[in-house]
Amino acid sequence: MKELDVSHYIYREPRFDDIMCDLKALPVLPKAMVKEAQWAIAYARKFNEEVIHPQCLSLDRKMHENPDYLPWDFIKAANEWGFYTLFIPKAIGGWGINGFVSPFVNEEIAAACLSMANLIGVHYLGLITLFSTFNMRIIKEIVGDVKNGEKTGEPCLVSLAITEPGAGTDVEETDLIDKSNVACHAEKVDGGYVVNGSKIFISSGHVSTWHIVICYTDLKKPSENVIALAVKTGTKGFSFGRMEKKMGQKACPASELVFEDCFVPDKYVCLVSDELTDSRLKPVEIHQKLIDYVTSATRVGVGCLGSGVAKAAYDKALKFASETRVGGKLLLNHEWAQCMLAEMYKNWMSARLGYVEGNYANTLYTTQNDVAKKSGYFMNRIMTKWFANRVVSPMMDKPATTRKVRRQHLDGQPLSAQQCASGWASLSKFSGTDLGIKNCQMALQLMGQAGLRHDRGAEKLLRDSKLLQIYEGTNQLNRMNLFKNMIGRGFQQAMDFPE
Amino acid sequence: MLATKEKEFKMLEKAAAEFARKELSPNREENDKYPFGPFWDDIVKKAFDLDFFHVLLPETLEGMGLGMQSFCILLENICEVDASLAGIIFTNSMAQEIILATGGEPVLKSMMDTATDVYGHLFAFPAFANPSEIEPTVTAVPADDGRYELSGPMEYLVLGNIAGNALIPAKIKGKTGYVFFTCDMASDGVEKSEPVLSLGLHACPAVDVRFFRAKADLIGDAGNGKAVFDAVSTRMQCAAAAMAAGIMKGSFKEAFDYSKERFQGGRQIIKWSEVQMILAEMAVQVKIAETVVEQAGRSIDEKQKGWEDGSQAAAIHVCQMACDHTCNGIQILGGVGYMKDYGQEKRFRDAQQIQSLLGLAPMKKIGYIHRKMQRI
Numbered sequence: 001m002k003e004l005d006v007s008h009y010i011y012r013e014p015r016f017d018d019i020m021c022d023l024k025a026l027p028v029l030p031k032a033m034v035k036e037a038q039w040a041i042a043y044a045r046k047f048n049e050e051v052i053h054p055q056c057l058s059l060d061r062k063m064h065e066n067p068d069y070l071p072w073d074f075i076k077a078a079n080e081w082g083f084y085t086l087f088i089p090k091a092i093g094g095w096g097i098n099g100f101v102s103p104f105v106n107e108e109i110a111a112a113c114l115s116m117a118n119l120i121g122v123h124y125l126g127l128i129t130l131f132s133t134f135n136m137r138i139i140k141e142i143v144g145d146v147k148n149g150e151k152t153g154e155p156c157l158v159s160l161a162i163t164e165p166g167a168g169t170d171v172e173e174t175d176l177i178d179k180s181n182v183a184c185h186a187e188k189v190d191g192g193y194v195v196n197g198s199k200i201f202i203s204s205g206h207v208s209t210w211h212i213v214i215c216y217t218d219l220k221k222p223s224e225n226v227i228a229l230a231v232k233t234g235t236k237g238f239s240f241g242r243m244e245k246k247m248g249q250k251a252c253p254a255s256e257l258v259f260e261d262c263f264v265p266d267k268y269v270c271l272v273s274d275e276l277t278d279s280r281l282k283p284v285e286i287h288q289k290l291i292d293y294v295t296s297a298t299r300v301g302v303g304c305l306g307s308g309v310a311k312a313a314y315d316k317a318l319k320f321a322s323e324t325r326v327g328g329k330l331l332l333n334h335e336w337a338q339c340m341l342a343e344m345y346k347n348w349m350s351a352r353l354g355y356v357e358g359n360y361a362n363t364l365y366t367t368q369n370d371v372a373k374k375s376g377y378f379m380n381r382i383m384t385k386w387f388a389n390r391v392v393s394p395m396m397d398k399p400a401t402t403r404k405v406r407r408q409h410l411d412g413q414p415l416s417a418q419q420c421a422s423g424w425a426s427l428s429k430f431s432g433t434d435l436g437i438k439n440c441q442m443a444l445q446l447m448g449q450a451g452l453r454h455d456r457g458a459e460k461l462l463r464d465s466k467l468l469q470i471y472e473g474t475n476q477l478n479r480m481n482l483f484k485n486m487i488g489r490g491f492q493q494a495m496d497f498p499e
Numbered sequence: 500m501l502a503t504k505e506k507e508f509k510m511l512e513k514a515a516a517e518f519a520r521k522e523l524s525p526n527r528e529e530n531d532k533y534p535f536g537p538f539w540d541d542i543v544k545k546a547f548d549l550d551f552f553h554v555l556l557p558e559t560l561e562g563m564g565l566g567m568q569s570f571c572i573l574l575e576n577i578c579e580v581d582a583s584l585a586g587i588i589f590t591n592s593m594a595q596e597i598i599l600a601t602g603g604e605p606v607l608k609s610m611m612d613t614a615t616d617v618y619g620h621l622f623a624f625p626a627f628a629n630p631s632e633i634e635p636t637v638t639a640v641p642a643d644d645g646r647y648e649l650s651g652p653m654e655y656l657v658l659g660n661i662a663g664n665a666l667i668p669a670k671i672k673g674k675t676g677y678v679f680f681t682c683d684m685a686s687d688g689v690e691k692s693e694p695v696l697s698l699g700l701h702a703c704p705a706v707d708v709r710f711f712r713a714k715a716d717l718i719g720d721a722g723n724g725k726a727v728f729d730a731v732s733t734r735m736q737c738a739a740a741a742m743a744a745g746i747m748k749g750s751f752k753e754a755f756d757y758s759k760e761r762f763q764g765g766r767q768i769i770k771w772s773e774v775q776m777i778l779a780e781m782a783v784q785v786k787i788a789e790t791v792v793e794q795a796g797r798s799i800d801e802k803q804k805g806w807e808d809g810s811q812a813a814a815i816h817v818c819q820m821a822c823d824h825t826c827n828g829i830q831i832l833g834g835v836g837y838m839k840d841y842g843q844e845k846r847f848r849d850a851q852q853i854q855s856l857l858g859l860a861p862m863k864k865i866g867y868i869h870r871k872m873q874r875i
């Protein structure tokens with residue numbers, strides 16, 4: 001059989017590399033990752049039991065009563081438990097739990113409470129965006145603040161601000177942004193930039209210390225003029241506007257950030273796409289890469305949240321069915337109910353499989369590869385404080401380090417890798433979140449009146465989960481992104497956003 | 500005859516739509532804050548004065564004596580803007596219909612005669628439960644004075660904190676099945692919780708109640724509760740479908756309007772064909788819901804053969820559609836759809852809540868097929 005040459009078949013669509021991420025990633029991963037995953041999941045479960053379960057419903061109720069309440073108690077507890085530095089590599093001062101493991105932890109926490117999972121996860125959205133600019137000096141400073149916040153008990157969170165009142169879907173796509181109504185302008189002045197405009201719906205905005213703000217130096221051609229700035233709460237000209245009154249995920253504030261002649265010094269410019277003259281990429285490609293590096297990680301992250309809520313809804317329904325008699329017998333012993341529960345279990349597992357594959361794709365094709373593959377993994381494990389402080393830290397201040405890392409990641413990532421990771425991230429995002437909603441709806445059907453009550457916890461799952469279909473790009477945008485990256489690329493005649 | 504009916508429908512539709520636009524729409528977000536904001540007392544009173552609570556009541560009880568079609572028109576138009584008021588009307592009507600179905604017209608009359616305000620006319624009822632599915636937890640024991648004493652807990656008694664009276668399904672000690680009792684909610688031995696915070700229909704409140712030998716009166720014959728509930732709820736399912744249809748109409752309208760105002764990618768979002776596809780699906784669902792509800796209502800009023808199937812199928816199908824539909828209703832608005840200052844998130848919650856009116860959604864399907872099986 002082996003003599004028969006069939007090798008060329010492997011390059012046909014669907015590409016082996018696209019559909020076998022798991023198989024390709026497994027040999028890359030160290031065996032010790034299993035133990036690390038086990039520990040991290042167990043730690044998340046302990047956190048759920050001791051911190052989230054006792055207050056998740058009461059906090060949600062409090063937010064119903066007073067939507068302007070800020071959940072500092074929870075944030076402080078998460079900070080104390082180390083969740084804001086858990087996935088930061090040891091080399092830069094974090095706990096060093098591998099990024100590969102973070103989706104599993106996200107899922108566990110999401111199954112306990114989506115808002116609280118978001119209060120943790122969004123901090124990593126901010127950090128990942130910062131990391132994706134590869135500006136090592138600023139990364140060092142901000143991570144230093146986060147680490148310090150953990151030590152002092154004064155949490156230092158990071159948010160990402162990209163959405164604007166006039167531009168939501170548009171800012172997630174370089175193909176759309178030039179026709180958009182983006183208005184957050186950064187004007188070059190002596191020693192920095194002056195920012196004017198506003199951002200809306202920024203998760204954790206009011207409770208974050210640092211904000212990674214995406215602006216544009218030329219509003220006529222934003223695709224080629226993106227700039228990522230690090231803005232600290234308290235900076236002159238920067239203020240918080242309204243806090244949204246949301247249907248769910250109430251504990252995690254969604255904030256308006258207002259910039260009025262806000263001066264941001266050059267030292268807080270994380271990335272200016274048109275100034276990376278030594279990259280072979282065009283500014284618009286750098287912009288897209290920034291978006292893709294971020295969303296490849298964070299959309300898998302939202303897929304995990306979908307999976308977590310699918311599990312939570314399934315758990316609620318199963319518990320109800322095992323305790324409640326309907327029509328004279330236990331609901332659990334109605335054949336149709338068993339099939340419904342089996343369907344819910346399947347939905348949860350399907351959501352899981354989607355994000356797990358997305359996570360493998362990231363392991364192969366994005367920066368996650370640096371830390372997840374054996375060499376990166378063990379380097380992180382054996383990293384000593386001394387080495388981190390004496391060797392890594394000074395290196396991070398050097399512009400040459402930033403240049404080198406950028407060359408490796410911006411220029412070094414092939415388009416096919418970028419497409420595969422981005423496509424899988426979108427797939428895991430929209431499938432996981434659709435399945436999450438589905439399970440919440442099924443749980444409510446099965447539980448009837450009991451499911452409608454706040455104190456039973458099921459209705460909150462539905463309210464919370466609906467947001468998952470909207471942020472990190474609507475599920476519609478993510479379908480289009482999947483088409484663009486993994487389907488349409490096979491057809492020369494296929495156009496992106498064709499209308 | 501037909502022309503008079505049409506005129507009657509039109510008038511009711513106009514009155515309900517105008518009321519919804521003028522009275523419900525401006526304060527929708529505020530009213531929905533209950534139980535953390537004030538109860539919309541004035542709205543309930545205005546609706547009462549406009550006879551919205553009297554549509555199904557016979558003229559002998561100073562009602563309008565109209566049929567299911569009229570009731571559906573009323574509920575649909577109200578739900579287009581705010582389904583909570585429809586929830587109150589539905590709950591009260593369900594209780595009244597059960598009382599009437601058991602020959603309890605004199606009981607109703609005497610209660611109405613003694614009522615001193617709107618709430619004295621209203622009945623609390625566990626509108627989200629089917630007592631044949633999950634056994635009643637309240638037990639009735641005959642008292643010396645010929646009345647009964649109710650004891651035990653009852654979850655989620657809708658209108659329990661505002662209505663003067665309640666209609667309570669309870670088991671009579673030593674007998675099988677259950678039966679309905681009327682109970683004065685102000686009487687001794689009725690302990691009410693704070694309003695229960697729920698997914699939707701916030702301003703249609705519910706409380707948990709615990710009865711301690713509370714005096715109550717038996718309605719109908721002992722043990723016939725199931726038969727009465729099934730008969731009345733089969734009819735009222737159509738009204739639940741109408742509520743869901745109204746929510747869908749409101750959801751579609753808001754999504755359609757928004758999609759013409761919102762620009763992304765340099766064009767109104769309605770110009771993107773994926774948005775058109777979602778809107779098309781929503782529009783088709785609205786059309787189907789309207790048609791199904793109208794047909795079911797007519798077949799009930801005209802006592803057409805198989806009206807039961809029409810009413811139940813309408814509820815099963817339209818309520819499910821409304822859950823999916825309102826999910827898309829939010830989606831078209833993107834982030835703002837998730838916010839309280841727009842109506843979509845409330846419609847999404849309300850639709851899901853309405854699906855559980857009169858019992859578990861899957862059991863309604865099982866009930867539907869059981870009835871067909873019995874006919875074989």
Ligand SMILES: Cc1cc2nc3c(=O)[nH]c(=O)nc-3n(C[C@H](O)[C@H](O)[C@H](O)COP(=O)(O)OP(=O)(O)OC[C@H]3O[C@@H](n4cnc5c(N)ncnc54)[C@H](O)[C@@H]3O)c2cc1C
Binds near residue numbers: 163169763
């Ligand atoms: C609670 C919350 C938290 C959030 N957190 C953050 C955050 O931390 N940071 C941040 O930057 N942003 C955040 N967002 C913003 C979020 O990412 C956007 O809401 C999302 O991208 C959608 O944008 P939009 O709301 O403007 O909807 P729009 O872009 O206006 O979309 C409206 C509808 O039009 C459709 N549509 C738009 N364009 C097209 C097209 N070209 N083709 C087909 N259909 C189209 C959409 O799919 C949607 O159905 C948050 C949002 C919410 C609601």
